[in-house]
Amino acid sequence: xxxxxxxxxxxxxxxxxxxxxxxxxxxxxxxxxxxxxxxxxxxxxxxxxxxxxxxxxxxxxxxxxxxxxxxxxxxxxxxxxxxxxxxxxxxxxxxxxxxxxxxxxxxxxxxxxxxxxxxxxxxxxxxxxxxxxxxxxxxxxxxxxxxxxxxxxxxxxxxxxxxxxxxxxxxxxxxxxxxxxxxxxxxxxxxxxx
Amino acid sequence: xxxxxxxxxxxxxxxxxxxxxxxxxxxxxxxxxxxxxxxxxxxxxxxxxxxxxxxxxxxxxxxxxxxxxxxxxxxxxxxxxxxxxxxxxxxxxxxxxxxxxxxxxxxxxxxxxxxxxxxxxxxxxxxxxxxxxxxxxxxxxxxxxxxxxxxxxxxxxxxxxxxxxxxxxxxxxxxxxxxxxxxxxxxxxxxxxxxxxxxxxxxxxxxxxxxxxxxxxxxxxxxxxxxxxxxxxxxxxxxxxxxxxxxxxxxxxxxxxxxxxxxxxxxxxxxxxxxxxxxxxxxxxxxxxxxxxxxxxxxxxxxxxxxxxxxxxxxxxxxxxxxxxxxxxxxxxxxxxxxxxxxxxxxxxxxxxxxxxxxxxxxxxxxxxxxxxxxxxxxxxxxxxxxxxxxxxxxxxxxxxxxxxxxxxxxxxxxxxxxxxxxxxxxxxxxxxxxxxxxxxxxxxxxxxxxxxxxxx
Numbered sequence: 291x292x293x294x295x296x297x298x299x300x301x302x303x304x305x306x307x308x309x310x311x312x313x314x315x316x317x318x319x320x321x322x323x324x325x326x327x328x329x330x331x332x333x334x335x336x337x338x339x340x341x342x343x344x345x346x347x348x349x350x351x352x353x354x355x356x357x358x359x360x361x362x363x364x365x366x367x368x369x370x371x372x373x374x375x376x377x378x379x380x381x382x383x384x385x386x387x388x389x390x391x392x393x394x395x396x397x398x399x400x401x402x403x404x405x406x407x408x409x410x411x412x413x414x415x416x417x418x419x420x421x422x423x424x425x426x427x428x429x430x431x432x433x434x435x436x437x438x439x440x441x442x443x444x445x446x447x448x449x450x451x452x453x454x455x456x457x458x459x460x461x462x463x464x465x466x467x468x469x470x471x472x473x474x475x476x477x478x479x480x481x482x483x484x
Numbered sequence: 485x486x487x488x489x490x491x492x493x494x495x496x497x498x499x500x501x502x503x504x505x506x507x508x509x510x511x512x513x514x515x516x517x518x519x520x521x522x523x524x525x526x527x528x529x530x531x532x533x534x535x536x537x538x539x540x541x542x543x544x545x546x547x548x549x550x551x552x553x554x555x556x557x558x559x560x561x562x563x564x565x566x567x568x569x570x571x572x573x574x575x576x577x578x579x580x581x582x583x584x585x586x587x588x589x590x591x592x593x594x595x596x597x598x599x600x601x602x603x604x605x606x607x608x609x610x611x612x613x614x615x616x617x618x619x620x621x622x623x624x625x626x627x628x629x630x631x632x633x634x635x636x637x638x639x640x641x642x643x644x645x646x647x648x649x650x651x652x653x654x655x656x657x658x659x660x661x662x663x664x665x666x667x668x669x670x671x672x673x674x675x676x677x678x679x680x681x682x683x684x685x686x687x688x689x690x691x692x693x694x695x696x697x698x699x700x701x702x703x704x705x706x707x708x709x710x711x712x713x714x715x716x717x718x719x720x721x722x723x724x725x726x727x728x729x730x731x732x733x734x735x736x737x738x739x740x741x742x743x744x745x746x747x748x749x750x751x752x753x754x755x756x757x758x759x760x761x762x763x764x765x766x767x768x769x770x771x772x773x774x775x776x777x778x779x780x781x782x783x784x785x786x787x788x789x790x791x792x793x794x795x796x797x798x799x800x801x802x803x804x805x806x807x808x809x810x811x812x813x814x815x816x817x818x819x820x821x822x823x824x825x826x827x828x829x830x831x832x833x834x835x836x837x838x839x840x841x842x843x844x845x846x847x848x849x850x851x852x853x854x855x856x857x858x859x860x861x862x863x864x865x866x867x868x869x870x871x872x873x874x875x876x877x878x879x880x881x882x883x884x885x886x887x888x889x890x891x892x893x894x895x896x897x898x899x900x901x902x903x904x905x906x907x908x909x910x911x912x913x914x915x916x917x918x919x920x921x922x923x924x925x926x927x928x929x930x931x932x933x934x935x936x937x938x939x940x941x
Contacts, residue, residue: 294568297724297772301549304780308546311729312539315736317529331749382714383680401739402749408756415761416713419706419753437750438735447698447731449562449759453738455750458706462621462637464644465512466664471620472672472679473706473753 316438324400324433325481331403335456336469337477341430348427348480352392355478361389365411366427382416391421397432398479399440399453405479406440408451415450424457424474430481489831492838493917495810496802500921509641510804516637517798519747520848527739537736538852541789544727545779551694551727552770558697562759565767572602575771579604579686579719580611582767586717588613588684592675594701594708595619596688597635597792598721598771600814601827615686616678618707620671627654633808635815636745636794641807675707685711689722689768690791691737695730698758699768702741702751709755718760721769724776725788737791740850744793778826783861787822789851796845796855802838811835818845822858825866833871836862894933901927 291299321327329339342348345368352372356362363375363385375388395407405426407418418424434440440453458473469475500506524530544551556566569575575598583591591608593615599605605615605626617626621638625631627650632638639647648662657670687708691700699720701708712718728737742748760766779785797803797817808816813824813832818839824832836859845855866872867880886893903910904927911924918924930938 292568293570293574293772296570297568297770297776298549298552300772300776301552301724301779304776305548306542306546306779306782306785309539309542311543312536315536315540315733317532335748335752386676386680399750404750404754414713416710419709419713436735437739438732441732441735444731447696447756447758450761451756452709453750453754455752458704458752460620460668460705461746462619462624462639463647463664463667464642465515465637465640466644468664468668470672471668471705471707472618472675472710 316442317436318438319401319435321400321435324435325430327400327435328398328403328433331400332456332479335403335459337403337456337479339479339481341481341483343483345482348482351480352425356390359389361387362392363388363390363417363421364392365394365413365417366392377413377417379414382414382420385414385417385420388417388421390423390425391417392425392427392480393418395426395428397434397440397443398428399434399437401436402453402455404440404453404455406444406451406453409448410451418452418454419458419473421474423476424454425478425480426454427480427482430483433481489812490810491834492806492810492812493834495812496806496838497920499807499810500805503921505643506805508643509807512640513798513804516746517795517848520744520795520798521747523743523747523749527743533736533740534850534852537740537791537850538789540728540733540736541851542786543729544725545785545788547729548724548727548779551729552724555692555694555697555727556770558694559699559768560697562697563766564697564760565765567767567769569769569771569773571773572604572771575599575602575721575769575773576604576607578769579721580608580613582717582719583608583613583684586684586765588717590614590616590682591684591686592616592618592678592682592707592711592715593686594688594703594711595622595638596686596721597814598688598723599686600631601723601773602771616675616682618675618678618711619703619705620668623671623675624650630809631814633816634794634797635792641809679710679714682711683715684717684719685715686719686721687712689720689726690741691728691734692722692726692768693729693731693734694727696758698731698756699726700734700738701755701757702738702753703755704748704752706753709753712755712757713761715764717765717767718757719767719769720757721771724770724772725790741791741793744795744848744850774826778823781826783865784822784826784858786853787819787826787855787858789853790819790823791851793850795848795850799844799848801840801842801844806838811838818855818859819853822853822855822862825862825871829866829869829871833866833873836860836866837876894931897931901929901931 394411457477460471624639633641644662651657803817821835
């Protein structure tokens with residue numbers, strides 16, 4: 291008998307008598323203002339949230355913020371002339387040089403500041419991790435209150451997707467928080483008015 | 485580990501030699517516990533979330549075979565290779581075979597307690613494969629050639645000076661440098677090089693979703709994703725209890741996990757892997773290694789609900805003052821002490837006794853495992869099975885004799901009180917284990933019973 295059959299057989303034999311799934315497993319978070327909560331949580335995890343009125347305004351803001359920086363990449367079409375690093379590479383290892391990546395993402399979660407990004411908007415999964423600095427662009431109205439609401443939105447995922455909340459961090463040395471472990475050293479979120 | 489096992493009590497004694505160090509360890513973990521308290525109290529639905537998570541996990545235990553088969557079917561449809569391992573040995577051999585087939589001899593690995601449980605690194609290195617742990621804490625303990633002392637905070641037993649010295653030796657940082665920012669930056673540079681040059685990456689699994697065949701990996705550092713998305717081969721290893729029925733259930737578990745672990749509302753990265761990226765190979769190894777046996781133990785099966793947050797360790801007065809290594813098991817602390825006897829009753833017979841049974845572990849557990857009740861029940865199973873050393877067994881039998889005979893109990897109490905008053909050196913000496921690291925209490929003049937008999941009119 292294969293290990294698969296052996297394991298499944300023993301599980302069948304040993305499992306407890308059947309219980310049902312709880313019918314109710316989602317909760318509401320009644321925040322007065324979802325965007326205010328989102329900003330507040332992100333501020334606590336070293337992430338700036340910037341509201342811009344339009345894509346043109348986004349471009350102006352970005353040009354001002356990252357003036358003088360080289361190796362800039364983006365998946366936001368409106369910023370393509372700002373970027374100087376092409377994402378048309380075969381091998382994701384080549385992305386190692388990127389200093390700042392501004393990426394289109396889907397939506398944000400107020401209770402924890404997480405932003406959902408997936409294959410849908412990304413041709414290289416490693417990009418949000420390998421770039422030295424990271425920024426997300428999401429529509430201003432694409433904010434949900436909590437993780438239950440988030441999964442209601444994510445009826446199915448694409449091949450890969452990730453909730454990202456702030457820059458990479460660690461506290462493995464005497465519980466001292468250090469920003470910039472392996473992933474991005476800094477994070478900015480642009481909320482774009484529709 | 486092939487090293488001889490040192491019992492918990494003996495290892496704790498060594499850990500307690502430096503009082504200021506133990507105080508620091510104790511306070512550091514209590515600080516993490518307090519962060520968990522603050523974070524959990526921000527959610528009015530916290531207790532309902534715990535109950536819901538516990539019920540979902542109970543459903544999982546009672547439908548484990550169906551869920552595993554559904555998960556396998558969906559994962560395969562997603563293009564993932566699914567392997568089944570009955571025990572640690574088979575798990576290690578499967579991983580080795582995947583690497584050999586691809587002619588890979590170097591691999592990066594993110595946190596996986598399962599591979600610790602299977603002693604995989606040791607096995608792979610004996611077979612010519614170099615494994616680099618990429619979580620900062622895990623890399624630190626790996627360079628020190630010791631196991632993690634905590635499932636979430638692997639290097640929590642070390643001071644920054646220890647890490648500074650270690651990095652000076654291995655990574656060439658300045659002698660005497662202890663600034664965490666500087667040391668972390670050095671590790672970032674050192675590990676970036678590994679990420680960029682390794683063709684295989686191994687990750688753990690926090691949750692496996694039967695409905696979609698996807699698995700979720702949570703980190704703060706981003707090391708699991710860095711490894712997996714750059715490698716040609718991604719191997720993910722999971723104990724079969726990691727399964728959950730629906731993707732929407734992640735809402736419950738991701739809200740509980742990081743808040744319970746460190747007080748964060750969520751880990752920085754919660755990565756959902758479903759299909760391999762183009763040109764990549766993705767393998768999933770589903771491991772039993774005693775879990776199906778534990779599933780059959782009615783008193784202990786709830787231990788399989790564990791989501792590995794470490795809250796029970798941070799709150800445990802024994803763990804905080806004895807350190808993770810004293811538990812000589814991949815998973816330490818209260819949860820480790822109810823999982824370990826299932827793996828080896830003789831070797832781990834001491835662990836369920838490494839507890840005050842205060843119940844704090846059960847109170848903080850996000851999936852409501854009755855940890856302290858199970859510790860108590862394991863003690864009985866282990867004594868009845870003859871796994872407990874004779875001295876402890878004689879002690880327990882003597883205690884039961886005294887406690888079951890009221891007159892004898894009264895006489896012993898009187899004798900004890902008078903001995904402690906008139907001949908204090910009889911108890912205040914190093915032969916009495918209760919005297920270690922603490923003063924004996926002032927003996928009362930009379931027992932409560934004597935007082936009650938005198939005053940009941």
